[in-house]
Amino acid sequence: MNMDIVEVDGQKYALRRARVEDIDPILELVQNDEFREGEPKRKTGAGDRHLAAFYAIDSDPAHLLVVIEDAQGRVVGTMQLTILPGLSRGGASRLQLEEVRVADQLRGKGLGTWMIRWAIAEGERRGAKFVQLTSNQSRKAAHRFYGRLGFDPTHVGFKHWL
Numbered sequence: 001m002n003m004d005i006v007e008v009d010g011q012k013y014a015l016r017r018a019r020v021e022d023i024d025p026i027l028e029l030v031q032n033d034e035f036r037e038g039e040p041k042r043k044t045g046a047g048d049r050h051l052a053a054f055y056a057i058d059s060d061p062a063h064l065l066v067v068i069e070d071a072q073g074r075v076v077g078t079m080q081l082t083i084l085p086g087l088s089r090g091g092a093s094r095l096q097l098e099e100v101r102v103a104d105q106l107r108g109k110g111l112g113t114w115m116i117r118w119a120i121a122e123g124e125r126r127g128a129k130f131v132q133l134t135s136n137q138s139r140k141a142a143h144r145f146y147g148r149l150g151f152d153p154t155h156v157g158f159k160h161w162l
Contacts, residue, residue, distance in 0.1 A: 001064075004118060009109040011071065015118060018058070018065040018078065023050050025075035026067065029101040064122070068102075068115060076103040077111060081119055083126050095123030097133040116149050 004015040018026065023046040046054075057063045057080065068077030080098040085091075097119055102112045123131050134157045135142050143153070 006111075006114050008106075008111045008114060013068050013070055013076065013111060015066055015068050015077075015115070018054075018067045020046075020051070020054055020058075022067050022075055022078075023054055026065075026078045026099075026101075029075070029078055029103060030099060032104060068111065076106055077101060077115055079115060079119060081122060083123070083128055089129065092129035093127050095119065095126070095128035095131045097131060100133070112145065113149065116146075 001017045006013050006015070027046065027050065054065070057065050062083045064081040066079060066081070067075045070076050079100040082096040082098065083093050084096050085093050097116075100112070100115065102115070120131055131151075132155075133146070133151070135146065147153075
C-alpha cells in the first residue's frame with residue numbers, strides 16, 4: 001500500500017498502513033474519544049491482547065488498519081476497514097468502517113472528511129458495493145458528520161457482550 005498525502009488547513013498529513021509501533025498512539029486516540037469522557041482512564045500501552053489483535057488484522061487481507069500522521073510523524077487519526085462478503089444484495093460485499101478517530105485538535109478541519117472519502121474509494125477498489133459503520137447513540141456530532149458525507153441511519157445496531 002502506498003502512502004497517500006493530503007494537505008488540510010495548510011498542513012500535510014500522510015495516510016499509511018499501521019505498524020506495530022502505532023498501537024500505543026492508536027489506543028491513545030481511542031481512549032481520548034469524547035464518548036469515553038467520564039470513564040476511568042485505562043492503562044495505556046499495548047498488551048498481549050492488543051498485539052494479537054494487531055497481528056490478526058494485519059495478516060488478513062480482508063482487513064486494513066491505517067493511521068494518519070502529521071508532518072512530525074505523530075499519529076493523529078486512525079480507522080479500520082474490513083471487507084465483508086455477503087449473500088444478500090446479490091452477493092454484494094460491503095466495507096465496514098470501525099474505530100474512526102481524529103485527534104481532538106484536528107476535528108472540524110477536513111481531515112476526517114478526507115479519511116472517509118479515502119475509505120470509500122478504497123472500498124470501491126476492493127469491490128465493495130456499499131459502506132456501513134456503527135456509531136454510539138451518544139455521538140451526535142459524529143452522526144451529523146456521517147450524514148453530511150451521505151450516510152443514512154437506516155439500521156439499528158445491537159451488542160451482546162460476552
